[in-house]
Amino acid sequence: MEEKFAYVEGAEQPISMHPKKFALWLFIVTVVMIFASLTSAYIVRQSEGNWLEFDLPQIFWYSSGIIILSSLTLHWSYLSAKKDELNAVKTGMIITTILGVAFLVSQWYSWVALVDRDVYFVGNPAGSFLYVFTGLHAIHLISGVIFLIIVLISSFNYKVHSKNIVSLEMCMNYWHFLGGLWLYLFMFLLLNH
């Protein structure tokens, strides 16, 4: 079997990657396209004038910090799994999941802050877009948290270790992507609101 594998990866065999991991990347591409289209719609609409000006909620800074921190803890968890330090994997996963939920809560309070300054979902598109960005991102983040919980459970069943790391790797790719996506949205809003 060993020789077979060496051959399979030789010159004659077409390049290949873990199909599920690859499919996840393709899914990420579709999410990128959704947000690319929404942010460009924002720019197109903004250039037409009649645009409500308001300050972004301060809480976005905190949620950005939380999401960066959660990516770090997840990565720590991944590195531990590679070294088969299973307790560290569990700890890392738990902290990440909690931080993920904390991010969602802080996003909710950003909505509260928006409502406080009279920016509603229904009204000038400037505000509506903000709700759509954060809301749609939050929905994807919930799916990320569900993914985290699934991997967390399998890590408690000792099913996540250096020989069986694909699910954790996929989870991590997705989570890093969602974190990056939020940072992109936040930067975009800082530059264009």
Add this chain to the structure above:
Amino acid sequence: MATAESALHNATAHDHHDHEHHDNFITKYIFSTDHKMIGKQFLVTGIFWAIIGGALSIIFRLQLGFPDMELHWLKPLLGGWIDEGGKLDPNFYLALVTMHGTIMVFFVLTAGLSGTFSNYLIPLQIGARDMASGFMNMLSYWLFFVSGVIMFISLFIETGPASGGWVVYPPLSALEQAMPGSGLGMTLWLISMTFFIASSLLGGINYITTVINLRTKGMSFSRLPLTIWAFFLTAVIGLLSFPVLFSAALLLVFDRSFGTSFYLSDIYIGGEALPNTGGSAVLYQHLFWFLGHPEVYIVLLPALGITSEIIATQSRKPIFGYKAMIISMLGIAILSFVVWAHHMFVSGMNPFLGSIFMFLTLIIAIPSAVKVFNYLTTLWRGNLIFTPGMLFSIGLVSFFISGGLTGIFLGNSAIDIQLHDTYFVVAHFHLVMGSASFFGLMAGVYHWFPKMFGRMMDARLGYIHFWLTFIGVYMVFFPMHYIGIAGFPRRYYSWTNFEFTNMYTDLNMFVSAAAIITFAAQAIFLFNFFYSMYRGRKAPMNPWRSTTLEWTTPVNPGHGNWPGEIPAVYRWPYDYSKPGAAEDFIPQTVPLSATPESNLPHEQELVKLEKEIIAEEEAMLVADETKTV
């Protein structure tokens, strides 16, 4: 069969394919994860929708061609949509046009074409046991099915289905007061399309993953049949454009149901101002056409790929310009994303932007012309075998030329002022996109029917079907060019109310009659299709003497496609009529070392490398066997 299955199990053991072979009716025909069955499900569902979509067009053609006709006899079907005087309700006319477009573009030519042949052919032609994820594939079909059920229900509700045109522009589609179809019908349209988008994305992710990761040994990208290239690029286009339609639809849902103003601004209804301010209707058009234009190529590219394959096979010649074909498809795929605004030349867009989009649009003529040239040069002096599949492929080339030429006019932002939204546009896209893709679909069905069902379709009925359809399509769409140049707008209910269109009444009668004959001719195909499925002549293993991998499977391939090892690939798929070769085709599975008489100088050099690999492989097989024993 049992030995074949056990051999299959041995062979797939290291591929992590541990299928349980306990096929009952439900796992085999309904919730199947076998790509071949899913392909057939897409095909049959596509045919069902094609009949509905076609029938809708016949109803509105009756109205356009015979405006004084008594339509009482349609009452059992249309009920209240036929008024007391036996006339078609104008609101329902709009619904018919909208539904015809939606059904044909999405359900027939996207799901029915790409869904059928990508699913069916990708694993068979690249040498894979199945798609990357059989479950996702099954989900893709069933989401499409659900989407279809919802759209079907919307046809029968009291206020009628969505009626704002298949592009569902706001504010018409965003305001319930705008027209009856903008109520529940529009809501169901949006729900249905959401399912459809999810289905397309799941399918597309699967196709791309499979093509990139699951090719058999030796199947490099430069040895892929052009069909696979076409399906692959189609899936990439879909993956990039359908999410944008999702965004557009999402914002439209918010405008419709939550009261936001993404697309709505300063609208007065019955003298009352609506509360919405600050929206932009052009924004919707940008988002929609960012999908809408690539969608044209999602529809067309698979048909072009199928045609390349069939024309090469039935001309007994290598495809002319294999690399040029790939590069032009890539060019079309890339350009399809930067031309969307040519649909919006008269929407109040900045005219300077219009000239940029005009320039980019006209560039598409280059890769398209390359493709046409290559089809013609492949046909040139070939040993043409006119099977029905071949005839439909040649028909596609004809439509692609005649419909493509009018695209050059429409792509000009100045000429478009006159021609925009007239029957000229209708004629253009029905030829180049509708009929061409439909002919690609038909060609594919005739060509791969023996592989799908193990039987041959009747060729004579195929010829009758072809000639009636081919002539019929030109009879229907060619006169529309004149009506369009005269300036008659599309989607209008009546021709007789205006002096300048009055004189076209008989031309319209002609078009309608031709449409009815063409539609009726499809019954020949339906009969042929379903009759041959059960009673057709038994197909040989390789009926068209073709080179590609799917013809190396058994006549009725099981789940897993090849009993035993998946064959390796040693050459490109177009070794037809190679000088020196004994037969006029050499399958991809024949090593170059086995055909010294026909090898070209550079291939002779590859033989050495190939021999080394084969020796290595045999040594390994021996090693494997000793291990397992």
